[in-house]
Amino acid sequence: MTAATSNAPSREEQVKALQKREARRRRLPLLPALIFTILITQIPFVMSLYYSFTDWTVTPPSPRTWTGISNYTDAFTNSFFREAAVTSIVMTVSSVLLSVILGTGVALLLDRKFFGQGFVRTLIITPFLVMPVVAGLVWKNQMFSAAFGVINWLLEAVGLEAVEFASKYPRWSIVAVLVWQWTPFMMLIILAGLQGQPASVLEAAKVDGATPRATFFQITLPHLRPYLELGVLLGSIYLIQVFDHIVVMTGGGPGSTNVPYFVNQRSIGGGWRFGSASAFSILVVIATIFIATFGLRVLSGLLEGEEP
């Protein structure tokens, strides 16, 4: 009896030990990246968490006393934060969608053989490579400006009134620049998808007499889905953090203050209320994780893959 009971677990233990060793062996290559990321990103996060429960202000200097959740209750009632959240969502969603749509269009144009194909593609990817600060300044001062802007100069040349884009339509001016910068990126991803399309399928569709429209919607688009999803995911991650563009183009304000700008303004951008600013950033992280968990489930293709 005793022997049997002690024997059985030991075999199980052996299996378990093997499994454990296997798991550890699999984990090992992951560890450097994981540990590095945890160290660099989670220490600041924990510090922010701590500050968010204090009333720390830099100027006037405060003793940094523990205030419990009062920063959070304040945050929930802050109408300016709500406005910034709306701006963030509208700005991110519209610039991601517009650049994906435009990117698809441009990719379709570039997926045909024509004279100068490579050159035109080269021209189009350039905006993605420009520094955000520079992109904002160039658009604001040289494209949108009512006095010296090329766009207004053209408008006036055809007899229209000049429009003060950046100040009249701050949100959409920023979206325009973001779309200008991110369409090339989306175009690259989608072009990759188009070129990965099996020629035989397209050929077959042609032989069957399918219209180009039908071919596009029934064959190309479903094939492009994972590429579009990758574009949406990467675009969203970067575009929700947009900050430099806003600083140089509008300097914030109704319609253009998004969440990062709001948080910055509350901390080093003049507010110097680090306790409160930290509470806002913690809320942002929680909200983003929530949205992203939901979003990634929708973008099913990206996390699919066989389990070990």
Next chain:
Amino acid sequence: MSGSNTGPVVGERKLGGYLLSALAWFVGFLFFFPVFWMVLSGFKTEADANGPPKLFFEPTTEQFAEVTNDTTGLLSAGEAFSNSFWAVAISTVLVMLLAIPAAYALSIKPVDKWRDVLFFFISTKFLPIVAAILPLWIIARELNLLNTRLILIILYTAMNLPLAVWMLRSFFSEVPRELIEAAQIDGTNLRGQITSVILPIVAPGLAATALLCVIFAWNEFFLAVQLNPIEGSTVPIWVTGNVSTRGNFLAKLSAASTLATLPVIIAGWLAQKRMIRGLAMGAIK
């Protein structure tokens, strides 16, 4: 599209093709125009740049001379470019060194809960960097890392690592299992598997990922200006150093911006084909 829709009229189809090509060229110029205008403004005098748009003017290289002119004590173009180069190059190499094994552990021989791990990597991009800047600054101050290249290298690595892990994981999933298993049976060790089987297959993907890391790190402004405004300052700080609150700066800024974007633009132009192939690989799984 509608032209070829109506029927097999050859001339019409050809015309439609020309129109589409012309449209592609037009779109290309439209997208490039602001960059072209920036470059052009770099060759103007401040008076020309700060006036109604001028396509024809007397070009001058005066602004380029001025922005690259070294003044002792001020961040020079040479310093900024060399600082940027090292920060970007080292951080990108580090990202790759860390991300390749991690991607292996998330795709080819996945750890338990690899989805959660992947999600964790991506989730680190959710904390607004503007919100993390103060803790980062305090840590940097405590470790005596303010105004060093090292702090930028570390942070750029952390900034690009999630992207690299994500992309490389999907590239690695593309590698046919049989090849890896065959290599294992031959007794090839892990490094051997990676270097002789996996990497050759995913090379375009690696190039695409590295290029994205380079672009994001080269253009990074916020961390650089907050943590490293003095020594080891990078190119974006040098560029914005030409923005004056009292005096015109558009021509000077354009000249500096042109020089600053040149390296990534050339890299991007040269690598675009690889990038497309790389991305083609990555999205499928």
Next chain:
Amino acid sequence: MSVTKRANRQWLVLLSILAVFGLLAAACGSDDAADTATDDDTSTSTDDDTSTDDDAMADGETKTIRVAAVANGNVERMAELAPEYFTPESGIEVEFTILDEGTLREVTTRDVAAEGEQFDVVMIGMYETPQFGANGWLTGLNDLAAASDTYDIDDLIPAVRGGLSVDGELYSSPFYAESSFVMYRADVMEENGITMPDAPTWQEVADIARQIDSDEMAGICLRGKPGWGDLGAAFTTVLNTFGGTWWSANDDGSIGTSQVDQPEFAEALNFYVDLLNDAGEDDAANSSFNECKTLYEEGKVAMWYDATVAASLFPEDVVANTAFALAPTNLTEGSGWLWAWTLAIPTTAADPEAGFEFIDWATNAEYHELIADLDGWRAVPPGTRQSLYERPEYLDAAEAFAQRTLDAMLAAPIDNPGTTPRPGLPGVQYVGVPEFQDTGNRCTEQFSAAIAGSISVDEALEACHAIASEYNG
């Protein structure tokens, strides 16, 4: 099994390589930090070939100080001259970090407040100096100034010195200072048969602006770009003289409650926005000093209300057509602002004497002569020293605006800019409390949107009242 074992070892090797790399990098990093902490110059050792680090250490000759300063012409000129005219005499090398105004504030405030010890000398404004001084973040300059043969603290213009002192202790030294006044095209006024009063009221200025305004030439250029130092400065001078203010003051001088909902505030903002809409420059919501200066120089506006320093930056032909009037008023006697960019030494600086040696060089009367020799008297950073306004050469070269600038600065009502008690004095175009920075920035974003017409003035006022009320005492 052996495969996996070997694989394990491979990873261990890779990990240890990474670790070694990390350590190496860390070592290099802390070396850098140590170097800079001891004021030993790392850039000389890599860039210059004149002396090695060891030499410098042994002789104790070369020191390096680090200076953060704002990006504008006067400062950049100073940075250019320092290596040639300051370093050889003093043996102190100066490393400049030139930043735009907003970033400079972020970097310097954090550095002095949280003891970053990044800078030996920081350029701050008249807004920050009394606050930082009172917080104990800055080194008092009285003793250092007294020990210098060249500085002459009593030569500073009293209003400027007062604005930079707390309880008689000077906490920063002015590099240049300015008030505000109206610059206008004398030729255009003459053509239209208009006489601009020397000390106009806002109503008079507004009437003239509306009268002159045409398609080719706007009546007046006013700041409309968000920022407490941009639109905030110009608007607050208007607000003061219309009898409004941002906050009431408690008996102890602290912030009381927001006064943005008061009728005077609404009157001032309506006046400002209406004037810009009727007779202001194009795209006013995006304009500040730079934009207005360009428009004025190109003859696209007839009047411009802004900083007195503008006059010293005009080309000769523009000065010739320009006349100047005092800042317009309504209910108060004077309304011009007072501002200075100044150099200060954080208390954490390792070597305040070296820092002051540099400050002394950059802000004393001899520096004025140096600039005069090289660039002419008109280019001297104005507004800081009485001696400059006593020099016949300067009065001659800057005849058009020198006296006007001095008058405006002396007339700036820094101790009582409005009609009601207020916190944060002295201060004209700002409220000298830390809370004003945030309030001013966010409110002017609203006002700027009202100027652009994307929201109404009432909406802007309501939002601004909510913002200012966050800080009610």
